[in-house]
Amino acid sequence: MSFNIYKVNEELREFMPPEILELEEKATWGNPKRGVMDLPYAKELLEEHSLCAGCPESDAFRYILASLPNPEDTIIVNSTGCTSLVFPQIALHTVHSLFGNQNAVASGIKRVLEYRFPNKVKDVVVLAGDGATVDIGLDCTLQSFFRQEKITTICYDNEVYANTGGQESGLTVKGHVFKMAPKGKQWDKVPMWQLAIDSGCHYVVRMTVSSPRRVEQAVKKAIYVAREVGPTYIHLYTPCILEIGRNSDEGLEEMKLGDKERFSFFEYMTPQAEEVIKRKKEEGLI
Amino acid sequence: MATLGPYHFSPYPTAVVEGVLTPPPGKGLLYNEIVDEEVAMREAAKQMLTRENPTIFVGPLIIYAWSDEAKENAKLVREMAEVLNAKIIPMVDYRPKYPKINPEVEINPNHPNLTIWHNNIKVCIFIGVHCHFANVALKIIRAETDCLTIAMCAKMGHEDAMITVRDQHPDDIRKFINIAKEVKKELGK
Numbered sequence: 001m002s003f004n005i006y007k008v009n010e011e012l013r014e015f016m017p018p019e020i021l022e023l024e025e026k027a028t029w030g031n032p033k034r035g036v037m038d039l040p041y042a043k044e045l046l047e048e049h050s051l052c053a054g055c056p057e058s059d060a061f062r063y064i065l066a067s068l069p070n071p072e073d074t075i076i077v078n079s080t081g082c083t084s085l086v087f088p089q090i091a092l093h094t095v096h097s098l099f100g101n102q103n104a105v106a107s108g109i110k111r112v113l114e115y116r117f118p119n120k121v122k123d124v125v126v127l128a129g130d131g132a133t134v135d136i137g138l139d140c141t142l143q144s145f146f147r148q149e150k151i152t153t154i155c156y157d158n159e160v161y162a163n164t165g166g167q168e169s170g171l172t173v174k175g176h177v178f179k180m181a182p183k184g185k186q187w188d189k190v191p192m193w194q195l196a197i198d199s200g201c202h203y204v205v206r207m208t209v210s211s212p213r214r215v216e217q218a219v220k221k222a223i224y225v226a227r228e229v230g231p232t233y234i235h236l237y238t239p240c241i242l243e244i245g246r247n248s249d250e251g252l253e254e255m256k257l258g259d260k261e262r263f264s265f266f267e268y269m270t271p272q273a274e275e276v277i278k279r280k281k282e283e284g285l286i
Numbered sequence: 287m288a289t290l291g292p293y294h295f296s297p298y299p300t301a302v303v304e305g306v307l308t309p310p311p312g313k314g315l316l317y318n319e320i321v322d323e324e325v326a327m328r329e330a331a332k333q334m335l336t337r338e339n340p341t342i343f344v345g346p347l348i349i350y351a352w353s354d355e356a357k358e359n360a361k362l363v364r365e366m367a368e369v370l371n372a373k374i375i376p377m378v379d380y381r382p383k384y385p386k387i388n389p390e391v392e393i394n395p396n397h398p399n400l401t402i403w404h405n406n407i408k409v410c411i412f413i414g415v416h417c418h419f420a421n422v423a424l425k426i427i428r429a430e431t432d433c434l435t436i437a438m439c440a441k442m443g444h445e446d447a448m449i450t451v452r453d454q455h456p457d458d459i460r461k462f463i464n465i466a467k468e469v470k471k472e473l474g475k
Contacts, residue, residue, distance in 0.1 A: 004353075005352045007351040008350060009348070010360075011360040011364045012349050015375070016349070017376075017378060017392050047381075088381045
């Protein structure tokens, strides 16, 4: 892709809304060392979002978009869920797939891009919620891992179908009660990170988004490994503060609790992934 | 324009339903008739020069400097606006903005009627908008407003616009500007 698509023609500059000019002038394009530390100074790729006030998912979005090493050549595939409300407002190429088939769509996009642009690095990143990744889309998700597709899958785990009123999902914890699951969940939470390892992912991480720098590291590692080796998976705890009865300023606290309990930081990598990560660290890119 | 139905919406979702199709190469569409390109251009210029608040909605294909043709077209759009005494309002991208766009400074294909109502635009030119979003926006404008739409398309044209010319590249846009200058003179403006 040409950077010229971000350059506004001089003759029409005076008619442009300021946020579009800022995207050209202040966003961090073409700099693989970009990261969350740019957030206070650079123009973000997320213009506004329509998530609830204080939603941890919005934090995750900001950190992930700030950490993509190659945003100008990154395609994001998303699925139905709270996250899908945000995608129309980010300044990247995004594809909204049907509910659950996001990894199948991403696989196709990645293969076509490799065929069409053999000399260019194009990253394909799947961003989807727990319903899309683990319930409705588990088949497509795991099959893409089995096929060793070179894509990064990021799951926003809020442990519930939040925007449809609070139904239990595969990632809901056993015993949790929600508005539409009044008896409490009868079965255990699906250990998706373990399934990802068993299915052939080369880099897997489970974490909350309480630490921006840690999210940046995980995203960069996952994308670099996916580029060269094979599928990678990031499992992020982004609690739905409304559905668990928290106030809008308590998302961070909830995630910090998660850090100590079931979402304690867990990282897995294969020897091939380790070699890539080591090399990228030496190059100063992670 | 389509006749309004009993609930005051257009009973026809698209012009195609009424048998209106895009013009063949070298021709233009004037309301529901296929005419010579020059005839369509002349009528487009006349409408732009005589109706209230003429506006050029310029899309991403011309806003951004992604090719030499885009750079050339941007200059021509400025010149066109001067000749037609028209305002330029950009369609900067197609993202549905939340909670809504500022209709004074931009137009969005997902609710183009907001910009048209807010600025009381009675005639507009679409140029540099990707076909699929021009199709969406023109249908909404056709059904919801009394604005006369003109589409200058680099490809096949748009049947949902009241006047459309196709295969418009810099030489064709220059031709339109020259015709507009003549019409302006004829109208004594």
